[in-house]
Amino acid sequence: MKPVIVVxxxxxxxxxxxxxxxRDGVIRAxxxxxxxxxxGGSALDAVEEAxxxxxxxxxxxxxxxxxxxxxxxxxxxxxxxxGKNLDSGAVSAVKCIANPIKLARLxxxxxxxxxxxxxxxxMFAQAMGIPETPGEKLITERSRERWKKNLEPDSNPEExxxxxxxxxxxxxxxxxxxxxxxxxxxxxxxxxxRVGDTACIGSGGYADNHSGATSTTxxxxxxxxxxxxRLILYHxxxxxxxxxxxxxxxxxxxxxxxxxxxxxVVNCSGExxxxxxxxxxSWATVKDDxxxxxxxxxxxxxxxxxxxLASESGGx
Amino acid sequence: MKPVIVVxxxxxxxxxxxxxxxRDGVIRAxxxxxxxxxxGGSALDAVEEAxxxxxxxxxxxxxxxxxxxxxxxxxxxxxxxxGKNLDSGAVSAVKCIANPIKLARLxxxxxxxxxxxxxxxxMFAQAMGIPETPGEKLITERSRERWKKNLEPDSNPEExxxxxxxxxxxxxxxxxxxxxxxxxxxxxxxxxxRVGDTACIGSGGYADNHSGATSTTxxxxxxxxxxxxRLILYHxxxxxxxxxxxxxxxxxxxxxxxxxxxxxVVNCSGExxxxxxxxxxSWATVKDDxxxxxxxxxxxxxxxxxxxLASESGGx
Numbered sequence: 029m030k031p032v033i034v035v036x037x038x039x040x041x042x043x044x045x046x047x048x049x050x051r052d053g054v055i056r057a058x059x060x061x062x063x064x065x066x067x068g069g070s071a072l073d074a075v076e077e078a079x080x081x082x083x084x085x086x087x088x089x090x091x092x093x094x095x096x097x098x099x100x101x102x103x104x105x106x107x108x109x110x111g112k113n114l115d116s117g118a119v120s121a122v123k124c125i126a127n128p129i130k131l132a133r134l135x136x137x138x139x140x141x142x143x144x145x146x147x148x149x150x151m152f153a154q155a156m157g158i159p160e161t162p163g164e165k166l167i168t169e170r171s172r173e174r175w176k177k178n179l180e181p182d183s184n185p186e187e188x189x190x191x192x193x194x195x196x197x198x199x200x201x202x203x204x205x206x207x208x209x210x211x212x213x214x215x216x217x218x219x220x221x222r223v224g225d226t227a228c229i230g231s232g233g234y235a236d237n238h239s240g241a242t243s244t245t246x247x248x249x250x251x252x253x254x255x256x257x258r259l260i261l262y263h264x265x266x267x268x269x270x271x272x273x274x275x276x277x278x279x280x281x282x283x284x285x286x287x288x289x290x291x292x293v294v295n296c297s298g299e300x301x302x303x304x305x306x307x308x309x310s311w312a313t314v315k316d317d318x319x320x321x322x323x324x325x326x327x328x329x330x331x332x333x334x335x336x337l338a339s340e341s342g343g344x
Numbered sequence: 345m346k347p348v349i350v351v352x353x354x355x356x357x358x359x360x361x362x363x364x365x366x367r368d369g370v371i372r373a374x375x376x377x378x379x380x381x382x383x384g385g386s387a388l389d390a391v392e393e394a395x396x397x398x399x400x401x402x403x404x405x406x407x408x409x410x411x412x413x414x415x416x417x418x419x420x421x422x423x424x425x426x427g428k429n430l431d432s433g434a435v436s437a438v439k440c441i442a443n444p445i446k447l448a449r450l451x452x453x454x455x456x457x458x459x460x461x462x463x464x465x466x467m468f469a470q471a472m473g474i475p476e477t478p479g480e481k482l483i484t485e486r487s488r489e490r491w492k493k494n495l496e497p498d499s500n501p502e503e504x505x506x507x508x509x510x511x512x513x514x515x516x517x518x519x520x521x522x523x524x525x526x527x528x529x530x531x532x533x534x535x536x537x538r539v540g541d542t543a544c545i546g547s548g549g550y551a552d553n554h555s556g557a558t559s560t561t562x563x564x565x566x567x568x569x570x571x572x573x574r575l576i577l578y579h580x581x582x583x584x585x586x587x588x589x590x591x592x593x594x595x596x597x598x599x600x601x602x603x604x605x606x607x608x609v610v611n612c613s614g615e616x617x618x619x620x621x622x623x624x625x626s627w628a629t630v631k632d633d634x635x636x637x638x639x640x641x642x643x644x645x646x647x648x649x650x651x652x653l654a655s656e657s658g659g660x
Contacts, residue, residue: 033490039649087373114569114601119462141538142565145437146462148537222457223436230546230571249458253430258571262578272649285430 029204030316031065033058035078036090036208038193039245039290039312042323046193049087050310055321057081058312059336061197071199071207071241072110072133078197079106079129079209086168089193091126093168093211094176097220102166105227106132111206111333120227121146127151129211134158143227163237169215178217183279194226194235196243198294206241208233208257208296210307213247224248230258239264240296242274246289253285260293270294270301278305345520346632347381347615349374351394352402353626354509354607355561358639362509365403366626371637373397374628375652376512386497386556387523388426388449389513393524394513395422395445402484405509407442409484410529411490413536413646418482420529421543422448427522436543437462441469442477445527450474459543486530492531510542512549512559514610515574522610523558524573529586531564540564555580556612558590562605564606569601576609586610586617 037054061078067069083091094102106128107118118333119134120143122128132158135144144152150164156158177183194212201207209233214224225248226232232248235241242260244251251257256277263273270293281287282305288309290304292311312321319336322328353370377394381387399407410418422444423434433452438444438457450472451460460468460484470476493499510528517523526548530540541564542548548564550573553559558576560567567573579589583641586609597603598621608627618627620641628637635652638644 043379094558116569120459121464139538141535141540142568143539143544144466144535144537145539146537148437148462148535151536217462218457219457219460220467221460221462222455223459223461224457228459228544228546229568230544230574234571250457252458252545253432255550255571255574258546258574333457 029200030298032294032315033065033074033078033197033199033203034292034294034299034300034302034313035061035197035311036243036290036292036302037082037195039306039309040192041306042308042310044059045251046087047323051321051323052086053082054310054312055086055319055336056340057197058314058319059333059340062198062333063149065199065201068202071201071205074199075197075207075209076108076133078322079211080127082195083127083129084212085187088195090195090211091128092166093171094166095216096167096171098220099220100175102163102213104128105223106211106224106228107227107232108132108136108209108284109229109233109235111237114236116142116172117231118143118227118229119149120223121221124160124163125158129209131158132192143271163329174216192245194245196245196292198241200241200294200298204237205294206237206243206296208235208243209220209229224277225251228252229257232257232263234258236261237296240270240294242293244289244290244291247287250281250285250287251289254281256281256342260291264295270299271303274301274303277305289328300335345516345518346614347517348607348616349377349381349394349515350512350610350616350630351377351513351562352559352606352608352618353398353511355622355625356508357622358476358624358626360405367637367639369398369401369403370626370628371635371652373513373657374630375649375656378630378649379513381515381517384518387517387521390515390517391513391525392407392424392445393521394451395527396443398511398590399443399445399570401422401529404511405445405529406511406527408464409487410482411532412472412483412487413491413534415536417493418529420444420451420480421539421547423543423545424452425523425545425549425551427437427553430552432458434459434545434546435465436539437537438465440476440479441474441632445525447474462537474645487622490532510560510561511562512560512608514557514608516610516614520553520612522551522553522612524551524557524559526559541567544568544572548573550574550577552577553612558607558609560605560607561625563603563650566597566601566603567605568596572597572605576607580611586615589617590617590619594619601643623635640644
């Protein structure tokens with residue numbers, strides 16, 4: 029099996045000032061993940077590395093750069109899933125850690141559980157020796173300004189909420205194993221303790237070697253109502269291509285509950301799709317040593333991985 | 345549409361000392377919920393009332409009677425879902441409240457979110473004026489003894505964990521609306537902050553007027569791996585009866601991930617099922633003014649609602 033990775037940097041309306049950073053960030057993440065796959069690494073390691081790269085990138089709403097809750101704090105959700113055995117790990121409402129996706133992986137590998145939340149997740153992180161990152165270090169100037177604007181009496185938080193920036197990755201490795209990972213800071217000015225789709229298996233992501241893997245982004249509550257990730261895989265189990273499965277599920281979410289979003293998908297033959305019902309979604313894919321990426325509907329740029337790596341080392 | 349309610353008091357191995365209490369508790373819950381439906385009440389109100397009744401009953405692992413986490417505390421998860429618009433509310437890792445199912449309903453009706461966790465859920469409960477119940481009041485002698493035994497060096501927590509006792513209800517009302525509700529104290533001696541299937545939409549429950557409603561119980565992590573509740577409704581969307589959909593999904597969970605559990609199901613025609621792959625599951629149904637209930641595979645007792653209500657008022 030030829031390895032494939034697809035990543036997204038969030039569906040919504042990407043503000044102009046974030047566009048270039050978002051393009052660069054998804055390309056970098058896809059190249060990092062693909063590097064692991066090319067060396068014979070697992071899909072699980074590849075999606076974790078791709079998501080970690082975007083958590084560390086302040087252009088995205090995950091890890092550093094996360095939006096703030098009503099109290100002005102960063103609270104994050106993340107999930108990772110292994111398509112081989114349907115095992116999965118997730119964390120919800122975690123604070124003061126740089127990489128929620130790494131903590132989610134530890135939940136999967138070091139506990140008998142699949143989801144740890146808030147205070148308990150914090151204690152688990154300490155027990156695992158994960159260094160505490162001061163909350164301030166995860167907050168960008170942009171996040172803080174947006175939070176303040178949302179508190180003004182004539183604010184329009186809905187407008188900001190369209191610029192979501194959840195990140196995710198799906199991959200298939202040379203052994204035919206699929207995996208997915210998703211990480212987010214959630215909604216701007218959300219209630220303390222709000223958990224969205226990302227931490228909920230089947231909503232924020234799902235991976236099954238028998239069909240494929242998917243990671244979702246968009247309006248979390250709508251994604252949860254239709255259990256979007258699992259829905260896409262059902263469509264593929266019934267014979268649909270990744271693209272048709274993604275479009276069918278996104279159409280259903282729009283007509284049934286009025287929600288918009290985006291998804292990345294890979295099936296167990298290595299076919300992939302990056303589809304969205306929002307205005308934009310930043311995405312990048314590497315397959316057959318070719319990098320594809322885009323941000324607007326219908327936009328697709330292609331270059332070789334070697335060329336892309338050369339531009340990256342050139343100061344990207 | 346003739347109203348129907350189905351309730352469960354948990355799948356697993358029901359210990360002898362809990363058997364009669366568990367039988368009585370599911371019957372009482374089903375009668376309470378049916379009372380609401382007969383007066384023209386909604387499926388949502390009926391499932392909430394049935395689950396509340398079992399949360400207040402110390403025979404079940406939900407509300408008062410919940411098992412304890414590793415720190416000897418009660419931490420509970422609950423979800424409620426409205427099949428009309430796929431709206432849903434849930435709470436995870438909540439402490440010191442008597443009825444998590446009522447808080448889940450408030451999340452659905454009073455916020456833009458669908459899941460609140462731990463500290464944030466606690467603050468929301470306070471804001472909603474829900475009285476704080478001292479943690480001690482939710483702990484039964486039985487829960488405390490079990491917790492202590494599990495801490496002994498030669499303990500066998502797995503054995504106790506089979507006696508799960510999660511509670512749930514599904515209903516269809518006279519207008520053809522379906523709903524589900526599930527509530528649990530989770531696993532004995534679980535890590536602090538462990539969230540199971542109950543709080544995750546599609547795993548612990550799902551309701552859709554187009555197909556039906558289901559509530560699940562059993563090994564939470566296995567239920568999450570297969571997103572069990574949504575899986576059952578997919579099978580019904582493809583034409584299976586509630587019984588066949590339940591059995592097919594439970595078989596899949598057993599063969600794919602080695603997990604056991606139980607489910608209650610009602611479809612949009614009012615057909616119902618209560619099925620389990622564990623040794624036992626306490627369940628009760630009311631349809632056409634007839635009460636059915638059982639606890640072992642193949643066991644089914646039937647009597648009229650009038651007769652059942654007379655025994656109940658006689659000291660039940």
